Amino acid sequence: MMTATDSLLAEFQRLEDALHFRLELEAVLARISTSFINLPEDEIDRGILRALEQIGRFAGADRSFLAQYTDDGLWLNGTHEWCADGIPPQAGRLQKVSIEAYPWFNLHILRRETVFYVPGIVDLPPEANAERGEFAAEGIRSLVAVPMESRGQIVGFIGFSSHSSPKIWPDDAVDLLRMMSSVFVNVLEHQRVQAIQTGQRRFLELLATEGTLSETLRALVQIIEEQSPGMLGLVLLLDGTRLHLGASVSLPQDYLDTIEGLEIGPLVGSCGTAAYLCQPVIVEDIAQDPRWDGLRSVALQYGLRACWSEPVLSSAGDVLGTFAMYYQSPRSPTDTEQRTIQTAAHLAGVAIEHKRAQEALQQANLDLERRVQERTRELQRRRQVAESLRSTIAIINSNRSLADILNFIVAQAKDLLMAEACVLHSVDLDNDSVTLEASCGWPDELRQPATLPLAAPENARDTLLLRQIRFGNYPPDYADQALRDPALDPKTRQRKAFIRTRYAASLSVPLVIAGELFGSLIFYYTVPQQFLDEQLEVAATFAEQAALAIENARLRERVQRSAAEAERGRLARDLHDSVTQTLFSASLIAEVLPRVWQDNPDEGRGLLEDVRLLTRGALAEMRTLLLELRPAALLQSELSDSLRHLADAATARAGIPVKLEVRGREPLPPDMKLALYRIAQEALNNIAKHADAGHAGVVLDSQPGCGELVISDDGCGFDRAAVSPDHLGLGIMAERAQAVGARTMIDSRPGQGTCITVRWSEKEI
């Protein structure tokens, strides 16, 4: 009875213990489950470790651990482990262990119907030899392993081992562990989803930032690879019918080099076929699949066995490239993996489109910026041209000489066209020659001789005969060509070769003035030029304005010349007038002389003397008139002779004796002679017209190094303060003297006569 009762009691106790254990285990598992709720991603691993420890301690296990299969299901990795004090950790042994190593064990797990539960390893069947050896090595006395299942697939297991003594796990405890495993699966799945989300976020950040397309795609591959251990990712981009590398992280560079530029087709590996068919291509075993016939040896050489490729499509459905996953063992994708590859391909498509749009936008921005810059430059250039033209037009109307204007033009043109040198030639087509009129930046040795054969300037024939703009960069043997040119004389050859060695490019523009060729403007550059249309336009515009400037300068010179001629004409007319007056008077007297003589012979004799003086004066005036008409004669004749004519003429006109005295006879320079003659002429005119003098005199004293000219009279004089310099030609006299370095002194007072002194000395000249 006792026995029965005892055994009944023992049974009751056992049941009570088991119930107790189960209740407590339930409480532990409930606590653990709750602890996982809202656990941040980076806390999950620690949470799992804590959970393993809690279950292990509660169940009295020596070690608890979690192991996961790789996505291809071929490898096993221990990922989390807790060990009781004194129990050595074993996780190091459980890294990338092939499932083939322990087929009996893994089959149990993967068949999922079985909870692997070995109360004592001695009970293992004979086919579990490998496992027995391993358990012995780890010191495991008993083990319970519960598979973890996610969406119909075994992804790993949790294990509890005992090392000090065999441990017996009650059946319902094992059931609870099975529930625990599903908690872990959820947690891990959650972690994985979070990791994917984090990866996508990272990827999207890259997309949004300034990363290039290849940087972004590389990040995508890296993210996907992190989520799919053992996978080697590859993005290829389609360009026409060829695939080019988009991004890869782990594939061998040599393999990538081999498939670079792959032509797509119906049987061109996974990617070439996927891009060609616009369909996903799953090759489970590269070694077997006919689509890899052409590429098989290369792939196998790098240990690549499986390749799944998904076409990357644009939003419009066009193939942009492929996303491929390579594995180093033959296998087909799980559902998760198929979703991953689709997502990856989609993201790659987004990245490609986005980055291409971004790059297009950047390019457009760059283009815009470039165009703005170009436009700005053009505007600046135009402003510069306008300013330059403005100053050119301003100088057209300045009183500068033609030579000054030409120099101004070449300096402006050189700066405007950023040339190193600018030369302006005038052309003489009758003599087949050109003459250097102006230059800027032109080497001294090239300035002489100024007159050259027509063929000497660069592109002379085209510019000067055809009136065309010519420009170009000099070919390497251009200087030698000049040396061999049969059309040139030896000197011109040397000269041209020198220029072509010194400069690298030139631009020649004809200068056409009022339909007539004036010459050419040539710009020389030491570095090769692009010769943009804009540059040529500026050159042409400038040449037109330069032509106008030249035309105006010539016109002005003509006007000045005609003004000088007019001045000479006025002088000649004055003289002519003067001679006419004298002759008119003489002839009137001569006409009436016979009648007067009849009435009064004394008066007649007086008139006869008048006629003699008048005709003599007229003769002198005729001589001075001749001098005016031939200015060269004035310069050639002695100043004393010219002054004698002036004095005689004045004698006749003023009707008073004008005495000439010549002291020194030192020869004078032509411009000095001319100035002194003009001053004497003006002064004697004043005497004849205004002085009402009784006597007048001219003294010329020309000594070596100095001298003076004095014209004086005893007439009415004038008040210097009341007479403006313009009056009586006094201002002009002073200017004339100053121009040749002499000084004028005018001494006059009313009623006291006038004395004009011109003095010069070498020191002052």
Place this chain on the structure above:
Amino acid sequence: MAIRVLIVDDHKVVRKGLKAFLLSFSDLELVGEAGSGDEAVWACQQLKPDVVLMDLVMPGMDGAAATAAIRAACPHIKVIALTSFPEEDLVQQALKAGAISYLLKNVEADELANAIRAAHIGRSTLAPEAAQALIHATTRPPEIGHDLTPREREVLNLMIEGLNNNDIAGRLTLSDSTIKFHVSNILSKLGADTRTEAVAIALQHNVVR
């Protein structure tokens, strides 16, 4: 009664010849001489001559101005222009000023005497060269730029100085559009297509100054 003659000439030498000439004709009497326009006007008022022999080109008041003044003050005095210049504008100026005759200083003594007598009874004598100049004046085309207004001449002057419309407007304190209007008138009057051409034409034909 002899015809009373005043001679006006800035050349002493001419006055000397004319004095000798008048001395030899009994019906002509020298009443005085003047060396300038001002002197001539004064002398006419003092001496009341019948006829004045008037040189035209003289410093100070010229012959034409003196003639006008004499004719205004003493309308009965006849003025004969006697000059060495046959230029058209001088002839016109002198006749407009009221000279009855125009003679050149190549005239013979008898001709000059006859002209004085004719003038005295109100008859004109014209030297052939002067007559020719008058005929030419009526048949000649007008000068380029003759129709420019004073304001247009002013604007043209500034164009020649190289000023742009804006600067000209500032200088003349006129609006830009007014200057634009003047410039376009100037171009059309000078027959020019561009400013530069207008400036060139103006300089070539002495249109201004």
